[in-house]
Amino acid sequence: MGFAVNALEILALVFVAIIGTLVLMGVLFFFVDRFQTSDAIRRNYPVIGRFRHIFSELGEFFRQYFFAMDREELPFNRAQRDWVGRASAGKSNTVAFGSTRNLNVPGTPIFVNAPFPPLNDQYARTEPMLIGPTARTPFVAPSFFNISGMSYGAISKPAVQALSRGAKEAGVWLNTGEGALSPFHLEGGCDIVFQIGTAKYGVRDQEGNLSDAKLREVAAHDAVRMFEIKLSQGAKPGKGGILPGAKINEEIARIRGIEMGKDSISPNRHKEIRSFDDLLDMVIHIREVTGKPVGIKTVVGSEEVMREMFDVIAARGSDAAPDFITLDGGEGGTGAAPMPLIDLVGMSVREALPVVANIRDEHGLKERIRLIASGKLINPGDVAWALAAGADFVASARGFMFALGCIQALKCNKNTCPTGITTHDPRFQKGLVVEDKYARVARYAKEIIHEVETIAHSVGVAEPRLMRRRHMRIMQSNGISIPMNEILPSYQPPASPADD
Numbered sequence: 426m427g428f429a430v431n432a433l434e435i436l437a438l439v440f441v442a443i444i445g446t447l448v449l450m451g452v453l454f455f456f457v458d459r460f461q462t463s464d465a466i467r468r469n470y471p472v473i474g475r476f477r478h479i480f481s482e483l484g485e486f487f488r489q490y491f492f493a494m495d496r497e498e499l500p501f502n503r504a505q506r507d508w509v510g511r512a513s514a515g516k517s518n519t520v521a522f523g524s525t526r527n528l529n530v531p532g533t534p535i536f537v538n539a540p541f542p543p544l545n546d547q548y549a550r551t552e553p554m555l556i557g558p559t560a561r562t563p564f565v566a567p568s569f570f571n572i573s574g575m576s577y578g579a580i581s582k583p584a585v586q587a588l589s590r591g592a593k594e595a596g597v598w599l600n601t602g603e604g605a606l607s608p609f610h611l612e613g614g615c616d617i618v619f620q621i622g623t624a625k626y627g628v629r630d631q632e633g634n635l636s637d638a639k640l641r642e643v644a645a646h647d648a649v650r651m652f653e654i655k656l657s658q659g660a661k662p663g664k665g666g667i668l669p670g671a672k673i674n675e676e677i678a679r680i681r682g683i684e685m686g687k688d689s690i691s692p693n694r695h696k697e698i699r700s701f702d703d704l705l706d707m708v709i710h711i712r713e714v715t716g717k718p719v720g721i722k723t724v725v726g727s728e729e730v731m732r733e734m735f736d737v738i739a740a741r742g743s744d745a746a747p748d749f750i751t752l753d754g755g756e757g758g759t760g761a762a763p764m765p766l767i768d769l770v771g772m773s774v775r776e777a778l779p780v781v782a783n784i785r786d787e788h789g790l791k792e793r794i795r796l797i798a799s800g801k802l803i804n805p806g807d808v809a810w811a812l813a814a815g816a817d818f819v820a821s822a823r824g825f826m827f828a829l830g831c832i833q834a835l836k837c838n839k840n841t842c843p844t845g846i847t848t849h850d851p852r853f854q855k856g857l858v859v860e861d862k863y864a865r866v867a868r869y870a871k872e873i874i875h876e877v878e879t880i881a882h883s884v885g886v887a888e889p890r891l892m893r894r895r896h897m898r899i900m901q902s903n904g905i906s907i908p909m910n911e912i913l914p915s916y917q918p919p920a921s922p923a924d925d
C-alpha cells in the first residue's frame with residue numbers, strides 16, 4: 426500500500442514538473458517571439474506562430490505519403506518512381522484494371538499500334554551503335570539507355586560503386602559527371618564517358634588549364650571510351666557546377682584538385698571556348714590527344730543557335746564534327762542549382778530534340794553525329810518517345826538515383842540525403858549497400874531496354890531505333906491527338922523515300 430502511494434506521488438511530481446517546464450518554456454518563447462523583429466507571424470502570434478514552420482517542414486513528407494495523388498508530384502510523381510522501384514527490385518511491372526494516367530494532357534505521346542506486328546521470332550536484338558568513326562579508338566556502344574553524368578562529390582562513394590558495377594552488369598555506360606574519374610568509377614569495369622566540366626577537374630594543370638598529360642593519363646584507361654565537353658546542363662545553363670563545402674571531404678578534394686570545406690564553383694563556361702570555332706578546335710584537340718570519340722553536352726536555348734553551330738560544323742567538314750551531342754532538357758536534374766535557372770532557363774528536351782535532330786539531318790550529319798537525349802526520360806514510354814523523335818541514345822541520372830533507392834527527399838545539396846546517395850556522411854551512407862544496390866541498377870537498365878523493345882514491337886518494328894515520328898500521336902489541348910510527323914516532320918533528304 427505504502428509503495429503504491431509513493432509511486433503515485435512520484436508520478437504526480439513528474440507530471441507537475443513536465444507541465445511546469447512546458448509553461449515556463451511557453452512564457453519564455455512568448456517573450457522571445459513578441460520582442461524579436463525578424464518574423465512577423467511569431468511577433469503577432471507568439472508561440473503558436475512557431476507551429477507554422479514546423480508544419481510546413483513536416484508537410485513536405487506527409488504530402489508524399491498521404492495526400493499527393495499517384496500522378497501529381499514533381500519533379501517525379503509516385504507512379505513514375507514506383508515503376509523504377511519495381512523494375513529495380515525485379516518485381517512484376519504489370520498493372521491491373523486500367524491506366525491511371527490522364528491521357529488527355531497535352532503533349533502526352535500515344536504510340537500507334539500496328540495491326541500485324543512482327544511475330545516473336547522476327548524481332549531483332551537492338552544493335553550496338555558506333556560512335557566516333559574517325560577517332561583512333563571508336564566506341565561501339567552496346568546499349569541505347571545509359572547513365573547520365575553525376576559527379577563523385579555530388580553523389581557518394583557507394584553510389585558510384587553501385588552504379589559502376591550495375592552498369593557493367595547491364596552493359597550500359599556510366600558518365601563521370603564533371604567531378605573527375607575516381608577509383609570507384611573504375612571498380613565495376615563498365616564503359617565510362619569522362620566528362621570535362623568547365624573547371625576541368627581531373628584533367629587540369631596548376632593554373633586550371635586543360636592538361637594534355639592528364640588527358641592522356643585518363644585516356645590510358647581502356648574503360649574510358651569517350652570524352653564529353655560540358656557546355657551546359659539543363660538544370661543550370663550559364664552556371665558552373667556547385668559543390669557545397671559541406672560535401673567536400675579529403676578524398677574528393679584530392680581527386681578534383683580543390684580545397685577542402687570550401688564551396689567548389691566551376692566557371693560558368695570554358696574560358697578558352699568563346700565561339701563554335703573554339704569549341705570545334707577543342708573537340709579536335711581532345712580527340713587527337715586521347716584517340717577517343719569526343720562530344721559535347723548542352724541544353725538548347727534556341728533553334729537559331731543550334732543552326733549556327735551546325736553551319737559552322739558543316740563549313741569545317743565532318744572531320745571537325747563532335748562525335749556526339751548530348752541534349753539535356755531544361756527539366757534536367759542537379760545536385761545544386763539556383764531556382765530561377767532550374768525552373769525557367771533552357772528548352773525542354775521534348776521540344777529541343779526533334780528540332781535538333783532535323784537540323785543535324787539537314788546538314789547531312791545523321792551518321793556522323795550521334796544524339797543523346799536526357800531530361801526526365803526515366804520510364805519506358807519516355808525513352809521510346811526520345812528514340813522515335815530522333816535520339817540515338819538516351820541517358821538518365823535521376824532514373825538511376827531511384828534505382829539506388831532515392832526517395833525524392835530533395836536534399837541533394839545538403840549532405841543529409843537520407844538514402845546515402847548524395848551525402849558523404851557515413852551515418853547515411855551505411856543505408857546504401859553496394860552489394861544490393863548494384864543489382865537494382867542493372868535490373869532497372871535491363872527492364873527499360875526490355876520494355877522499350879516491347880513498345881517498338883507493338884508499333885510494328887523489329888527494334889527501338891526503327892521507331893519513327895509517325896509511330897507516335899501527340900495529344901493536343903482539344904483532346905484530339907495528331908501524328909507527330911504531322912506536327913514536325915523529320916528531315917527527308919531530296920529524292921529519298923519518306924521515312925518519318
Ligand SMILES: Cc1cc2nc3c(=O)[nH]c(=O)nc-3n(C[C@H](O)[C@H](O)[C@H](O)COP(=O)(O)O)c2cc1C
Nearest residue numbers: 573574575602603757758759760800801821822823
Ligand atoms: C545529383 C546530380 C548530379 C549531377 N551532376 C552532373 C554533372 O556533374 N554534370 C552534368 O553534366 N550533369 C549533371 N547532372 C545532370 C544529369 O546528368 C542529367 O543531365 C539531368 O539530370 C537529366 O537527366 P534526368 O532527368 O534523368 O535526371 C546531375 C544530376 C543530378 C541529379
